[in-house]
Amino acid sequence: METNRLEAFSDGVLAIIITIMVLELKVPHGADLEALKPLLPVFLSYVLSFIYVGIYWNNHHHLLKACRRVTGPIMWANLHLLFWLSLFPFATGWMGENHVAPLPTALYGVVLLCAAIAYYILQSCILKGQGDSKLAGALGSDLKGKLSPLVYLAAIGAAFYQPWISASFYVAAALVWLIPDRRIERVIAECE
Amino acid sequence: METNRLEAFSDGVLAIIITIMVLELKVPHGADLEALKPLLPVFLSYVLSFIYVGIYWNNHHHLLKACRRVTGPIMWANLHLLFWLSLFPFATGWMGENHVAPLPTALYGVVLLCAAIAYYILQSCILKGQGDSKLAGALGSDLKGKLSPLVYLAAIGAAFYQPWISASFYVAAALVWLIPDRRIERVIAECE
Amino acid sequence: METNRLEAFSDGVLAIIITIMVLELKVPHGADLEALKPLLPVFLSYVLSFIYVGIYWNNHHHLLKACRRVTGPIMWANLHLLFWLSLFPFATGWMGENHVAPLPTALYGVVLLCAAIAYYILQSCILKGQGDSKLAGALGSDLKGKLSPLVYLAAIGAAFYQPWISASFYVAAALVWLIPDRRIERVIAECE
Amino acid sequence: METNRLEAFSDGVLAIIITIMVLELKVPHGADLEALKPLLPVFLSYVLSFIYVGIYWNNHHHLLKACRRVTGPIMWANLHLLFWLSLFPFATGWMGENHVAPLPTALYGVVLLCAAIAYYILQSCILKGQGDSKLAGALGSDLKGKLSPLVYLAAIGAAFYQPWISASFYVAAALVWLIPDRRIERVIAECE
Numbered sequence: 001m002e003t004n005r006l007e008a009f010s011d012g013v014l015a016i017i018i019t020i021m022v023l024e025l026k027v028p029h030g031a032d033l034e035a036l037k038p039l040l041p042v043f044l045s046y047v048l049s050f051i052y053v054g055i056y057w058n059n060h061h062h063l064l065k066a067c068r069r070v071t072g073p074i075m076w077a078n079l080h081l082l083f084w085l086s087l088f089p090f091a092t093g094w095m096g097e098n099h100v101a102p103l104p105t106a107l108y109g110v111v112l113l114c115a116a117i118a119y120y121i122l123q124s125c126i127l128k129g130q131g132d133s134k135l136a137g138a139l140g141s142d143l144k145g146k147l148s149p150l151v152y153l154a155a156i157g158a159a160f161y162q163p164w165i166s167a168s169f170y171v172a173a174a175l176v177w178l179i180p181d182r183r184i185e186r187v188i189a190e191c192e
Numbered sequence: 193m194e195t196n197r198l199e200a201f202s203d204g205v206l207a208i209i210i211t212i213m214v215l216e217l218k219v220p221h222g223a224d225l226e227a228l229k230p231l232l233p234v235f236l237s238y239v240l241s242f243i244y245v246g247i248y249w250n251n252h253h254h255l256l257k258a259c260r261r262v263t264g265p266i267m268w269a270n271l272h273l274l275f276w277l278s279l280f281p282f283a284t285g286w287m288g289e290n291h292v293a294p295l296p297t298a299l300y301g302v303v304l305l306c307a308a309i310a311y312y313i314l315q316s317c318i319l320k321g322q323g324d325s326k327l328a329g330a331l332g333s334d335l336k337g338k339l340s341p342l343v344y345l346a347a348i349g350a351a352f353y354q355p356w357i358s359a360s361f362y363v364a365a366a367l368v369w370l371i372p373d374r375r376i377e378r379v380i381a382e383c384e
Numbered sequence: 385m386e387t388n389r390l391e392a393f394s395d396g397v398l399a400i401i402i403t404i405m406v407l408e409l410k411v412p413h414g415a416d417l418e419a420l421k422p423l424l425p426v427f428l429s430y431v432l433s434f435i436y437v438g439i440y441w442n443n444h445h446h447l448l449k450a451c452r453r454v455t456g457p458i459m460w461a462n463l464h465l466l467f468w469l470s471l472f473p474f475a476t477g478w479m480g481e482n483h484v485a486p487l488p489t490a491l492y493g494v495v496l497l498c499a500a501i502a503y504y505i506l507q508s509c510i511l512k513g514q515g516d517s518k519l520a521g522a523l524g525s526d527l528k529g530k531l532s533p534l535v536y537l538a539a540i541g542a543a544f545y546q547p548w549i550s551a552s553f554y555v556a557a558a559l560v561w562l563i564p565d566r567r568i569e570r571v572i573a574e575c576e
Numbered sequence: 577m578e579t580n581r582l583e584a585f586s587d588g589v590l591a592i593i594i595t596i597m598v599l600e601l602k603v604p605h606g607a608d609l610e611a612l613k614p615l616l617p618v619f620l621s622y623v624l625s626f627i628y629v630g631i632y633w634n635n636h637h638h639l640l641k642a643c644r645r646v647t648g649p650i651m652w653a654n655l656h657l658l659f660w661l662s663l664f665p666f667a668t669g670w671m672g673e674n675h676v677a678p679l680p681t682a683l684y685g686v687v688l689l690c691a692a693i694a695y696y697i698l699q700s701c702i703l704k705g706q707g708d709s710k711l712a713g714a715l716g717s718d719l720k721g722k723l724s725p726l727v728y729l730a731a732i733g734a735a736f737y738q739p740w741i742s743a744s745f746y747v748a749a750a751l752v753w754l755i756p757d758r759r760i761e762r763v764i765a766e767c768e
């Protein structure tokens with residue numbers, strides 16, 4: 001019952017983040033294809049960020065199911081994660097409107113990196129509060145969780161040379177994460 | 193219990209979509225009837241989209257009640273549906289502000305069509321995950337679900353000749369859907 | 385359990401309406417009192433609308449507690465109420481920005497009137513679906529519910545002569561409604 | 577069960593407040609560091625307000641867990657608190673965009689002060705409705721709750737001489753509050 005309100009609040013914030021990102025897709029004044037064209041990069045970065053927020057929602061959902069007691073540190077680690085996710089609309093809009101220019105593309109990676117670190121902290125807090133070796137075992141080497149920050153770091157660096165390389169890194173990382181975290185899912189299924 | 197959070201998140205996103213659409217109805221600077229007049233088509237397209245989101249909320253509510261276990265594919269099929277619904281405010285605003293011009297009216301139909309396809313995919317995922325022949329039987333020939341994409345397709349084509357024909361198609365399809373999905377409702381009532 | 389999702393969705397929409405109204409209170413460019421002054425009527429109409437949405441949330445909460453089964457008509461009557469409430473931010477912003485000019489003040493009354501009628505329809509649907517004479521008895525003559533539409537009507541008319549009279553009517557009606565609907569509350573307490 | 581909907585509605589409003597504050601962080605037109613620089617104070621005040629809303633959410637969560645029955649006064653005291661919190665995005669944006677100018681910085685303190693008073697009123701209503709001496713005992717001298725309004729008052733005064741002193745007061749008060757309200761937590765743990 002304790003985790004319910006944490007989930008509900010996080011769901012609320014994630015639902016709003018995923019929806020206000022679309023507000024960056026401003027209604028153009030013209031009514032022809034020319035008016036839509038400058039919106040294409042904004043739309044594509046919206047799609048990418050929508051998928052990222054969806055991934056976070058999915059993994060967050062699985063992670064919290066493994067959490068039985070919400071402590072103070074878990075609450076703040078969760079808010080810390082929501083903080084970085086709340087910067088997605090800004091980072092997405094800036095990258096999209098500037099057609100994947102170097103600095104905005106790097107900043108997008110910084111926000112992704114910070115969100116990944118915040119997720120890692122939240123996961124550690126829950127593992128610690130749990131004292132449950134099962135979840136820890138399930139996460140195993142946590143390859144995806146450890147590799148993606150490196151990918152974001154590489155993308156941040158690449159942005160100043162060729163931003164499109166960074167963009168493809170972001171897309172690739174998203175595709176890898178689209179596969180749900182079956183490890184945690186399996187352990188929970190076993191516990192039930 | 194598993195479906196609860198999926199419902200809560202979807203409800204959050206749908207509640208935000210239905211409400212931020214009204215932000216396209218920008219407060220005019222004048223204080224007379226002249227100032228309100230250009231808002232009329234924006235208002236009418238808001239009403240239409242409000243009804244569409246309401247229909248999706250209603251049907252989604254019925255569909256999820258038939259879903260007992262949320263799998264990875266169901267989660268992503270649901271997010272995919274929410275993605276297309278999240279484009280309603282943009283499509284509504286563009287059609288409304290351009291007084292039902294050809295391209296915006298066609299785009300509105302494209303968003304409706306994609307949302308209908310996404311709903312169909314979600315329904316299939318739930319049917320499959322369920323392995324429940326009762327729901328499948330209840331949906332029967334699913335005439336409404338199969339006809340409305342054709343109506344949207346026809347409306348997209350008609351938009352380039354006479355956009356008002358498309359608009360009346362959208363209104364007609366909404367009216368047909370206003371009738372709740374009693375088929376699913378009946379089976380659930382029988383199961384209880 | 386059925387009413388839960390209706391409540392959750394309505395809560396979501398009401399929470400968003402009550403919060404996006406504050407977006408009409410645009411951050412001024414100056415940093416002195418002069419910059420704040422034109423915001424005063426916008427702020428006051430925000431306070432008034434915040435109270436009205438709060439009243440609706442309160443009464444809606446009491447009404448739904450008396451509703452045991454959600455039928456199709458109840459769902460649509462509820463969405464119909466949410467539709468009119470969703471126009472509060474627009475009506476509030478227009479009245480506030482035009483310093484209580486005649487037409488915006490009348491329109492504010494029209495939205496209040498339509499919301500009151502929509503609430504009455506929802507109440508009737510629930511009473512009917514309930515077949516419960518207790519709630520019907522509790523509402524009794526429903527003086528407040530029957531008088532306030534008349535007050536709004538009078539205020540709409542008065543707006544074209546002296547809009548401040550309308551504004552004081554709106555304030556007075558809100559104050560009367562601030563008293564929670566103890567009638568329904570009492571019957572529910574008796575049932576439990 | 578009664579407190580559930582109050583929690584859900586408050587969570588919804590708090591989730592929206594915390595998220596729309598980020599809308600004040602408007603996407604700049606340039607794509608270089610120069611374009612980001614004027615956003616720094618807006619960003620910092622966003623961080624501060626995010627922490628404040630997080631603190632309120634945390635404490636509100638603990639407080640409501642101690643509340644067993646929602647009465648009319650508790651409902652309105654809660655809405656009153658949400659009202660002042662809903663002004664955070666405006667106060668944050670005004671202070672941030674004017675680079676901590678005197679009046680906006682003072683107004684930020686006024687909103688903080690009013691929210692603190694509203695929280696105190698809500699706490700009193702719950703204590704009274706509870707008739708529970710345990711929670712009252714747990715709050716004890718409630719030093720933090722009594723000192724922070726004084727800090728906000730001092731900061732409001734200081735804003736007209738040296739606004740940065742006020743800003744550091746706001747930061748200091750937030751840091752003190754970051755420590756969760758273990759007193760209430762302890763009593764609840766004992767009750768269970």
